[in-house]
Amino acid sequence: MGTIREGHQPPLIQDLKVTVHDTSVVLPAQPTPRRSMFLSNIDQVLNFDVQTIHFFGPHPDHPPDAVVRKLRDALSQILVHYDFLAGRLVVDPAGSGRLVFDCNSAGIGFVVASSEYNLDDVGDLVYPNPAFEQLVTKVICPDDKPLGIFQVTSFKCGGFAIGIQTNHSTFDGLSFKMFLDNLSALAADKPLLFEPCNNRELLAARSPPSVTFPHPELMKLDMLPCSGADSSAPVFENTTEHLDFKIFRLTSEDIACLKRQAEDGGVKRASGFNTVTALVWRCKALSAGQGEAGDDERLSTLLYAVDIRSRLSPPLPQSYAGNAVLTAYATASCKDLRAGPLSLLVEMVKEGSARMTDKYARSAIDWGELYKGFPNGEFLVSSWWRLGFADVEYPWGRPRYSCPLVYHRKDIILLFPDIDPALQNDNVNVLVALPPDEMAKFQSLFHKFLQESV
Template identity: 60%
Template sequence: METLDLKVSIKECSIVYPSQETEKKWLFLTNIDQILNFSVETLHFFPPHNQFPPHVVIEKIKATFSKLLVPYHFLAGRLKPSHENGRLEIDCNGAGAGFVVASSDITLDEIGDLVYPNPAFQHLVSKSLDVFEPDDQPLVIVQVTSFKCGGFAMGFSMNHTTLDGLSFKMFLDNFAALADNKPLAVTPCHDRRLLAARSPPRVTFPHHELLKLHTPLPPSPDSSNISVFKDTPQDLDFKIFKLTAADIATLKLKAPSATGSGDEGHVGKKTRVSGFNVVTAHVWRCKALSFDAENNPERSSTLLYAVDIRSRLVPPLPMSYCGNAVLTVYATAKCKELENEPFSRVVGMVAEAAERMTDEYARSAIDWGELYKGYPNGEFLVSSWWRLGFAEVEYPWGKPRYSCPVVCHRKEIILLFPDMKESGKNNGVNVLVALPKKEMEKFQALFKEFMA
């Protein structure tokens, strides 16, 4: 599919400050927050609305953003090493967030398939503002781009240290509530010390999902893209594999009683045959076996994915916890197992990875981060935006036609994101894969073969 020129021109860049005075202080960042020092961009497309033509909606969004920076005061701050201990924290100094107004010379319908991760979507978000120095960039920039038809896109570029997927969904719910002159939908909980390491740290599990850094990275506001999953310079083919609700039901039928490593106490647990588990197991088989250039059945493949720990801790974190409450879990198997074992066994291994995430395991992983400052370690990561519900947020100008991440194509990250909903139906999931051409051909063949 060709990249469509969206003909975007920037009209205005400004700084948005909290609408009232906020407390100046330093916000502690957990060991989970620390390793997520990179930008995440999301897009929310809206069709034309009679009561909210572009000039009205732009003013409304800007005013709402300013109000929202009061309960989310840290988003108007800056990422800096703390004066006390050199640790990366947020200086809640009220320096402001970014706001960009842009317009496109085409209509929303002319873009065509909004699900397709068009590289041109990069023009609908702003990652930095020229008015600030590189080490003084805002933690969040909102760009509103109006289309020729009267529809518009709201693009957020946000440093991941600030929010995870669930707390960003809560942020959007609050955005919608304030835009509609209602009170906050959820009062965010800013106590990140709930996820602080223990003193002294106690690592009680071997964390195969984490990689020690021999030379810890210096804290820096600009360690963007420092990660095991770096952008790959090689040419990558990328494709979206659509799985309908019926396809997912078929995969579930192939795994009626998933059994991980033979722990009979858990057999048939509902989570074992969830949509996420069967889709991830299917993708893992295809990825591991397409990667195997030498056709080595003894080669081990390690899958990683993130798990929300809010409800897994004792006591549980408040669901309103605002920050990153996700940890990486892993499953490892030899290629021959992934190829020859029953599908239900692979699904069981995927499910077991999350079941490992108890309160003590989570605390141990956080303490491990205190000691070793490492990063997730595996062959690839499945990043799921599937159930976050960004497209369910009801703004005064309606729900988005579609909400999606702005993707960068990385060989080691496979993205799951929702399909567009039509007439109230959930039409399944999209799997975005980026691979070198020969691996992609094999992946595609296996994807079809294992579905049969």
């Protein structure tokens, strides 16, 4: 039965006592052409930074100082193939008003640091420890904004963490995983595993744009609260209110029970993602309500990302190095979320993904050309479950754990893989951040609905 991973047992280290020893810029290993790189309408709305942390245990043949040298050299080489990453995000000098990459070979940031702790002292790597902020450098120069910054932080035991910040306009999850695979290959003195496709014109809007579907999952820019022309505004704003964090762990057996319940209700081949997302949607929507009385007619809209590479005609290359995900949605009343069978909700999530055909995706891209909007819904499920960051085989071994640096947002629920990939299981951790009263409701509902699946 699903469990809660409590982050305060043992107490979290509040200060990792990190000292920065060196900050530099890594340039491409050879000259690359100066050019302006087109960004799709999907890229345009993703002008915000994403931080990931990759923890590694000690390796006898690869102490941290050797890793620093290998990683710096590999980054210099890979910037030749991903020249845009060494560039800068600017407003198109040609006057279109769009964001573009100025591929100017200005380089990426590289930081070397150390902690006074052993890696094992850090404790639970899964729980969102605020001290992990110290493992990622966000700014190296007030007057310059690299699209990527890498920080290697060594621990006293010989283990280390690689903290990576990238602007989301550079990569989605799948293309970032391929970037890491290529980086690991170059660090091992091997050729690239995937030749990146850097042609983002493949996701350009049609001329003229043709919006052929309604898009309730999108909101026009001038309808946003506190609207403005700042393209760097996040999809969901950070909140200043106090949030409780909890991680709900679902085992392979829990997920199998949920899938069986959905399939017994008529869903054909219920996937793990659709089933877990339906459970999370039910708990999140109902925890935000005022109780059963008077809440039945309230509508809840769930958002989640769908990879469109294989859904387009012709398909995008799998090595497309950019953002090739669009927002799918499902909407249900609180009455259906509370009293309806799980199979109904799983089918709605499944239908939201199935809706993302070539015609629908092209319509959504054209919608962005006309309205410059953002995703519109009650909350977003962001899945890192099967991206495979912990499967990347570096010369110094696979990560002990890989995760994003968690944001202070109650309207994004994250799905993470289990910490031990060697177990070859399909466990998933559901990270939820909510105000205390809503968290108590979420927790109660989570266990109630999970118990019903047994």
